[in-house]
Amino acid sequence: AACICLRGLKPDNTERAYMCMLPRSKSECNKIVVLFRCKIIKIFFGLLLCWSGLGCSVAQAQQSSTAIGTASASVIKPLTTQNLQPLRFGMLHPGSKGGSVQINPETNDQIFLGTVYTNKKRFGCAVFRIVGEQGRQYEVFLPEVVDVKRLSDPTGTALEARNFQAYSRNKAEIGNFGLLGANGRDRLYVGGEIFMNPDSMSGFYATEIDVTVAYQ
Numbered sequence: 001a002a003c004i005c006l007r008g009l010k011p012d013n014t015e016r017a018y019m020c021m022l023p024r025s026k027s028e029c030n031k032i033v034v035l036f037r038c039k040i041i042k043i044f045f046g047l048l049l050c051w052s053g054l055g056c057s058v059a060q061a062q063q064s065s066t067a068i069g070t071a072s073a074s075v076i077k078p079l080t081t082q083n084l085q086p087l088r089f090g091m092l093h094p095g096s097k098g099g100s101v102q103i104n105p106e107t108n109d110q111i112f113l114g115t116v117y118t119n120k121k122r123f124g125c126a127v128f129r130i131v132g133e134q135g136r137q138y139e140v141f142l143p144e145v146v147d148v149k150r151l152s153d154p155t156g157t158a159l160e161a162r163n164f165q166a167y168s169r170n171k172a173e174i175g176n177f178g179l180l181g182a183n184g185r186d187r188l189y190v191g192g193e194i195f196m197n198p199d200s201m202s203g204f205y206a207t208e209i210d211v212t213v214a215y216q
Contacts, residue, residue, distance in 0.1 A: 077184065079132040079213050087190060087209060090123030092116055094196040105167035105191035106174055116196055125167075126190040130213055134184040140166040140176050141212040148194060150203040159205050164192040166211075177216065188213070 089101050090110060099114015105125045110118065132138065142165075147158035168178035169187040178186050190211060 076133040076136070076215070077131075079130065079138060079215060081188075081211065081213055082129040082131075083126065083211075084129055085124065085127040087126035087192060088123050089194045090118045091121060092118050092194075092196060093202075094198050094200050096198055098196050098198045098200070100193050100195045102163070102193040103191040105165050105189040108189070108191075115198075126209070126211070128188040128190065128211060130178060130180065130186040130188050132180050132184055132215070134180055134182055136180050137171075137216045138178050138180065138186075138213045139216050140168075140178060140188065141214070142166060142176075142190065143210055146207050146209055148205045148207045150201060150205050152203050153201070157201065158207075159194055159196060159200065161192050161194045161207070161209075164190060164209070166190050178213065 087103065089103060092101055093116070095115025095117060097115045099112065099116040101116055101118065102111040102113070103109075103123060103125050104111060108125050110120065110123055112118070130138065144164075145160060145162045148161050149158045150156055165174050166176065166178070167174045167189040169189070170179040170181050171177060171186075178188055180186050188211075190209070192209075
């Protein structure tokens, strides 16, 4: 029987260590050699896998990139509206054929179509004060048609009002847009047209008109 000596390093890599084994037989000697070789192979593959894993991590890191962006927002003064005067068509009475009365928002005039008569008193366009961010343009949204009901009989036949128009004092034109001045204000005038049949009932008629403004 021969003595098998294995040399190596301590874990702290400072000294050499020796291990001697004295096998009792030749077969036992072969087993010791095989076990030693297996350990060497395991250590080799372990180092190889570790190196391969490091290479994969580096490759994956190179396939992505990160940048820093910015986010921003501007907050402006909200739009507010205040009704200063209602839209008034005046005191009317229809003729034999009926007709309509228009209120011009730019000139504040009454315009008669058909056979409708008035005493030319207590009429005028609606007036709104618009307040918001100075120098900004805004859009005006008006209804297409509204029913003007007789207050003494709200479920009865109503008069029809349509063709609403808006006039911005700062923009100085009739249209769907207004302009806020250097003080952040504008005066908006709204007119329209009301229709009457020859048999329209007498009474006081009124309704609400939704006027919406929004920044353009």
